[in-house]
Amino acid sequence: MTRLRDAWRTHVPLPTSVVLIVAAIYVALKLVRPVIPGSVILLYMGFVIAGATIHVTLDDARIRRFLDFFVEVSGREPRAIRAQRWALLAVIPLVLGWWVYDALRPKYAPPVEIFQRHPTVGEEVLKRVTVPAWAADPAKWRAEDVAVGKRLYEANCAVCHGEKLDGQGPAAEGFRYPIRPANFTDAGTIAQLTLPYVYWRLTVGGIQNQFNSAMPKWTASDAEPDASTLHSNDLTSDEAWKVILYIYRGSGFEPRRE
């Protein structure tokens, strides 16, 4: 092991090792499928480069080893070492140059979207949502209400959110950007939310407003249950609550308590 390490140190100087490791991590991140967004790769690479800088500067001898590689030209070094020096002196500026060019060149794609998973809503709006007594306590949810919710869900929601509530409905792939239909089995969605919020989200939707998601507005007033907003089969208030009961029961989560 020690011999192998010594051989590596002899033939691959510290700067080459550092560049190889940084490049290998970058390539590995780039190879992950589905692709990792550039913003996240940038974040990771920031950490990697910080780690590499710390590693090189942990002691003075190592800093010298790193820098001397670039400045010491004795003419007696093996050809492989010299080749590495010139390769790095060429590659590092080229990479940096490409990075700057890539950042500045005109692009025609829409800008990177910073999406809010749970749109912010005012307290005063949520206060107006009254949770019916029969829906308020998960321990008292009736099986028949959940069953009605399941039927409504499968008829209206499953096409996007999936029969298994996993966001993998047949139409889900059509909504890749900026956000696909929510996966209710993921701990980061309904498990984090209170009943009034989920009701608000369901009945306000996203397509008509700034929330920038394809979620339709599922609502109809109790007075006019057949009145249409976007869809012809909108849900009444009771129906909306039953759907909510089902997505919680079906996903195994409970609503966050207020």
Place this chain on the structure above:
Amino acid sequence: MAADSANRSRWRGTLRAACLVASLFCTAAWAQGSDPGDYPTIAGINSRLAVWIAAQLHLMFAAFVLAVPMFAVFIEFLGWRAEKTDRVAARRHDWLAHEMASLLPVAYSLTAITGALLGFLLFTAYPKFMHHLTGVFGPTFIVYPLFFVAETLCLYFWYYGWHRWQGDKKWFHLLLGLALNVFGTIVMFIADAWATYMMTPAGVTEQGALVSLYDAVWNPGWMPLNIHRLVANVTFGALLCSAYAAYRLLLSDDARERALYDWMGYTGNLIALFTMLFLPFAGYYFGFELFAFSATYGVTLMGGVLSWLFIIQAIVIAVLFIGAAYYSWLGLLRIPGSEAQQRWSPVFNVLLIAGFAVWATPHTMAASIEESTGGFHPVLGALGVMAPKMIAVTLVLVVLYASYLLYRRAGRVPTVGWARTGTTVEWGLVGLMAVTIAALGIFGYFAPAHIRIKTSIWQIYVLIGGIAATFFLDQALLRGAKTVAAVRWGTMPRRGQYVLVLLAVVIVWLMGLMGYARSGARLNWHVFGIMEDTSPNAGLPSLGEAALVITLITAIFFALLAVAFAVAGMARGTDERALVELSPQGEPQ
């Protein structure tokens, strides 16, 4: 000495003049811009922005003047206790406490100036809101200045009476320092009541009429914020003191002076690191209470409009922890014969970087249209939720603590008979702590939300329990240990000093960021759910705008702090004999 005194007077004069000019400007502005509405404009400036800057600056100086006396008095106490056993160490601790305290008088003036500016802005630009606040908190508005005056008196007598009350009278000096801390803490607690009432109001009717002042003060967010600020302030003050030590060390050509300031920087960083261990949990506690008060806070802060601040926060906290750890690894270079410990630094480096990469992974990712996988990445998305982040951050804390244990061991050989067994048990416990934390986190990941919260709390218990057990074991192990290589104070590489300055900048920026998050989370409310903010400027800025304002606040703060540093530096001359005697030597302390 006379020159020093003249310098001090000159600086105090300048500050008074600045205060006067600011008051005149404000009065003139008020005269021009006041109108009878709920939100009069002051000389056409953006009131919200002005209050934001003034409040944050005031908070930062207040944090500094509250925190520094805490550890300065503690260090002074350590020196007093060592008086009989090690006079040099006692004097060195006394010097350090005084050195830290020397930053306080000017910082105190700046706290008062920024506080006065904030009060003026609030009363003139938000009269309706302040009318409500004084209606609820009237009695505290009377008590507050009294405690402030008491704190001020204690500070000035404590600082300027330092050399007078030495020897037999030291106990009195320490008592003054203790009173200073008590009054300072009360002042902060009172101000916290106002700030948290705005977030989690209690003790009033829905129309805002006072029912119980006690409940309004002891509102749900009050004690969590008190605790969070107490811990964070100590980290903040310690890192600023470290930056001061770095500044002095970098300026100094004298090896003995460098040794002292190196030791001061090390002590400050150690205090900061120790308190930072508890900071995430104090933050969680505060967040937990906010969420319990209103789910809207949970949504706004964690999933909604302010959620991206926490990704930025995660990165900034990572810089803070990695920087502090890097400084401590560089510190091993001061200790000849610490090669065995130095070997671990690269390993810890990789662990910290990996841990923070997980910690900063967003759950919902910013993506271009080509990259988008619908906001949630099927591979990395799993790292974006609470359970893996808790594993990552708690293990990072284990690594930091392990760095500290190694540092203590550098250059020392235990002499107790059970050294080998003790060391094995000690590191076995550290390993067990890490494994248990990871196991709890993995279990919590697959468990329902209400169980996951409990596993997170257990992770914290395991961490604190593990640290406590190994800390005392380490103390026993190293009792009477043989020092084989003395610490060469003052030989720390210069880059270590720049790291200390960087850490100070980072903590100030971070405090600005979180101050904005805390205040911004109220959204369109002065007092959440009770009194709405209907002013023309009542909107949240974009992330970019917010970052610019926070950066501006940081720049102003450091410009003002530079004045405090310069005054503290001018206020003393180098006492040659003292330096020779006080230069620290020996083991890590």
